[in-house]
Amino acid sequence: MSQPSGASSELDTVRQLLFGAEVARLEQALANDQQAAAARATDSEQRLERGLRELEQRMERRLEEVSQRVSTQLEELSRRQQAHADRVTQVLDQVMAELSRRSDALTAETRAEFEEIRSRTAELERTKLNMADFGASLAMLGQRFASPADAPPAP
Secondary structure, three states, X not given: OOOOHHHHHHHHHHHHHHXXXXXXXXXXXXXXXHHHHHHHHHHHHHHHHHHHHHHHHHXXXXXXXXXXXXXXXXXXXXXXXXXXXXXXXXXXXXXHHHHHHHHHHHHHHHHHHHHHHHHHHHHHHHHHHHHHHHHHHHHHHHHHHHOOOOOOOOO
16 A cells, blocks of 8 residues: 555654654764764874874884994994004014015025135135145146256256
8 A cells, every 4th residue: 555645744754753852862872972983083093193103213213223333333343444454564564574684684694605605716716726836836846856957947
């Protein structure tokens, strides 16, 4: 059975009268719940944003601390490397000075020994010449004494 449109509006009016207060109360409760949910959502968003900002700040501080520690460690490493390089340079300078000193000493010793060998060679040469002269003199004397007395003297 279909109802005329006038009856439908009367039915709506009756429903409005019977359930209107309940619907208004439910609508008000729904609006209150929506406002409370929106407030809670806003509060949650604000807490989340604060938490994120605090986390970012803590991370930035932590990164700055780590950066400072790394910088300090790198500076210390650089100082140690420089000290090591200085020490190596010093040791190399000492080694080179010692090698130079030993080389100079060996050169001087070798020159002295060469001079001594030259001197001995010259002395041996003189001795050899003296011996040759002495031998020649002996040979002359031997010829004089070996030749008869009436032979003419050898030139």
